[in-house]
Amino acid sequence: MMSKTIKYIIKGKTFLFMSFLLVTLFVISSCDTDETQTVATFTNLVMSDEFDTDGALDSELWNHEIGTGVNGWGNNELQYYTDRTENVKVENGYLLITANREDFNGSLYTSARITTQGLFEQAYGRFEARIKVPSGKGIWPAFWLLGNDCETNIWPQCGEIDIMEFLGDNPTTIFGSVHGPGYSAGQAVTKSYTLENDRYDTGFHVFGIEWSPESINYYVDDALYQTITPADVPGEWVFDSKFYIILNVAVGGNFPGAPNDETTFPQSMLVDYVRVYQQ
Amino acid sequence: MKNIKLMYSKMTCLLALVFLVTISCDRDLSEEAEFADFAKTSEIFIEAPIGLGTDFYFPFSGSKATAWSVDESEGYESQVSMRFDVPNADDPEGSYAGAIFRIDGSGRDLTGYDALTFWAKASQGVTIGELGFGTDFEENKYQTTIQNTSLSTSWTKYIIPIPDPSKLIEERGMFWYSAGTQETGGLGYTFWIDDLKFEKLGTLGTPVPSIGEDRTVQAFIGTNTVVGNRSVIFNLPSGVNQTVIPALSYFDWSSSDPSVVAVEDFGRIEMISNGMSVITATMAGVQATGAVTFEVLGEFESAPIPPARDPADVISIFSNAYNDVPVDYYNGYFAPFQTTQGQDDIFVNGDRVINYTDLNFVGIGTFVDVSPINANEMTHFHVDINVREAIQAGDFIRLQLINNVGGVETSGDITIDGSQFQSEEWISLDIPLADFNGLSVRNELGLIFFISDATISNIYVDNVYYYKE
Structure with a gap:
């Protein structure tokens, strides 16, 4: 544990430095963000899953969501989520969420969706994961946060922060978004980040946000590519309560469209770690 | 650390200089000798050809040699590009456009790149048959091809992924193309390529190599072959898959039993002894999908060796005994009715043998890009046929000769009844040309047809020639 702590501190410092550098750049070049923005820095590791133990997920941290939800989880998604090892397991130091093409309970595809609902919920902080995404038309992996009161405070009022969404037929681009009242689904506040000389499905990348009362900063690796402040959302700012983490690989649905002949299965999202820091 | 290293290497230089002066008569390689560095130049054509030398354009035989030019009024974000005028199919100077661009000099080190890219457009929407690189008219060791590339009338960027860049340490074949008018009704068009x-x-997906579907092939000791149906699929940054046809040498081949089937240089596969062996391959460390199981059946029984003849008395189409005249093809793959597969793809101790399978009809062509056969002086047609299946009542093979293909055609045929063949035995046929019913002229023979209407579906063919008795 000792060495781990040291490692994190060093990492934190590096990141702090990076943030200052990037933010300086951002301020100089940005035209739509308030120049008085402050940068939150989070160095205190409060949750991490390094996926170091092969087998099932840590049940004290993760829930499995099962089935097809309502209307394919609200997006006409085509997969049936299971907790079978064919769809979700920890192996060789990675979490694998795997989409398969198979007839299962009336669905054509299976996959998995895991959440920390009721097990780890937090307002503000740095949320990050190191992920290698699957690809192909119709494949839709995501790393995102949902307000922990969505069952009573109906979406989008409860808020959604998408740290990373990826469409498998656009291999060099990811999206970071927030959904809230008056700015949800197609009207979400969103920005994409495209790699110039790399793509997301051939290697690991760190996807993170730094979320404070004043702003949500979006990162890919060392690059800050988006800052969303209360002034940027065309409605109520609903990001001051506890949120929980979701990792999933959807297949088909309104956003990515259905898989085509070139989509191969199985398709696995590999997650090296999930870490959350506080101030 | 860097400074120290630098100083060290300077000292080495100084030392080396001293060495050179004092023992320059010693021609042995020093321990520090390194392989020559080949140019890492990336550009082939921007505003002009780059680093190709003077003599770099080599047209394919039968193509129009003047199809390529530098156009100084068209270009992608410039006024200069490469222009390719694909001729009409009936152009007397050549019926299609095709050539290689080969460096006149040493090759380039392309190991630091992952794709050949260019911008292109055409005078009309059209698909270009083949585009690629790695063709040098020598070993064509790393020939790389994409097929049926769709060009529009506006400039678009195209990507040809390199199957395995680590192999290309000295490549001279910078670019090649082949474009015809099959899809434009024989009418020519123009396309332009720029910023080649x-x-x-860095934005290409992980390569997915393949050597085709799993299959079993029967073969004979002493024969050799290569594995066809090779491909590697790359996902492009646009999310679209691009299939690339890689040369054999991009793959590392392995045989499950090398004492039965051995893998030789360039991926050539040689049958050594009776038994079974499974051939698989990897590319850049990635296992290719598919496997070919070779069932080696024993010694191949070759066709009878034709008698020695005065060269003036023979016109050889396919024979190891005589010098063959140029032939367009040994299988025209006539769509849509022809089912026949196979051509000169069996090699037995240096001899080539044709194996037609799924035979219904098949033609050997000598009329497209080569001179038709003038058999006025010949008296006989010879062919050796070995039927590879049981012969049944009603089986036949009809031989048909066609004169002046595409012009005023004259044809003659003769039907050989199945009873004249024996299963798995070579039968030599010597047929007087006068016996080909209807063949009144034979000064421009362009096609030899083997027709079985699927009564006989698997034959070996060897020693196809005309002769004078």
């Missing part, structure tokens, strides 16, 4: 260069994109 190798790039390190």
Whole structure:
């Protein structure tokens, strides 16, 4: 544990430095963000899953969501989520969420969706994961946060922060978004980040946000590519309560469209770690 | 650390200089000798050809040699590009456009790149048959091809992924193309290519190599062959899959039993002894999908060796005994009715043998890009046929000769009844040309047809020639 702590501190410092550098750049070049923005820095590791133990997920941290939800989880998604090892397991130091093409309970595809609902919920902080995404038309992996009161405070009022969404037929681009009242689904506040000389499905990348009362900063690796402040959302700012983490690989649905002949299965999202820091 | 290293290497230089002066008569390689560095130049054509030397354009035989030019009024974000005028099919100077661009000099080190890229457009929407690189008219060791590339009338960027860049330490074949008018009704068109260069994109997906479907092939000791149906699929940054046809040498081949089937240089596969062996392959460390199981059946029984003849008395189409005249093809793959597969793809101790399978009809062509056969002086047609299946009542093979293909055609045929063949035995046929019913002229023979209407579906063919008795 000792060495781990040291490692994190060093990492934190590096990141702090990076943030200052990037933010300086951002301020100089940005035209739509308030120049008085402050940068939150989070160095205190409060949750991490390094996926170091092969087998099932840590049940004290993760829930499995099962089935097809309502209307394919609200997006006409085509997969049936299971907790079978064919769809979700920890192996060789990675979490694998795997989409398969198979007839299962009336669905054509299976996959998995895991959440920390009721097990780890937090307002503000740095949320990050190191992920290698699957690809192909119709494949839709995501790393995102949902307000922990969505069952009573109906979406989008409860808020959604998408740290990373990826469409498998656009291999060099990811999206970071927030959904809230008056700015949800197609009207979400969103920005994409495209790699110039790399793509997301051939290697690991760190996807993170730094979320404070004043702003949500979006990162890919060392690059800050988006800052969303209360002034940027065309409605109520609903990001001051506890949120929980979701990792999933959807297949088909309104956003990515259905898989085509070139989509191969199985398709696995590999997650090296999930870490959350506080101030 | 860097400074120290630098100083060290300076000292080495000084030392080396001293060495050179004192013992320059010693021609042995020093321990520090390194392989020559080949140019890492990426660009092939931007505003002009780059680093190709003077003599770099080599047209394919039968193509129009003047199809390529530098156009100084068209270009992608410039006024200069490469222009390719694909001729009409009936152009007397050549019926299609095709050539290689080969460096006149040493090759380039392309190991730092992952794709050949270019911008292109055409005078009309059209698909270009083949585009690629790695063809040098020598070993064509790393020939790389994409097929049926769709060009529009506006400039678009195209990407030809390199199957395995680590192999290309000295490549001279910078670019090649072949474009015809099959899809434009024989009418010519123009296309332009600009900013042709190798790039390190970093945005290509993980390659997915394949050697085709799992299959079993019967073969004979002493024969050799290569594995066809090779491909590697790359996902492009646009999310679209691009299939690339890689040369054999991009793959590392392995045989499950090398004492039965051995893998030789360039991926050539040689049958050594009776038994079974499974051939698989990897590319850049990635296992290719598919496997070919070779069932080696024993010694191949070759066709009878034709008698020695005065060269003036023979016109050989396919024979190891005589010098063959140029032939367009040994299988025309006539769509849509022909089912026949196979051509000169069996090699037995250096001899080539044709194996037609799924035979219904098949033609050997000598009329497209080569001179038709003038058999006025010949008296006989010879062919050796070995039927590879049981012969049943009603089986036949009809031989048909066609004169002046595409002009005023004259044809003659003769039907050989199945009873004249024996299963798995070579039968030599010597047929007087006068016996080909209807063949009144034979000064421009362009096609030899083997027709069985699927009564006989698997034959070996060897020693196809005309002769004078």
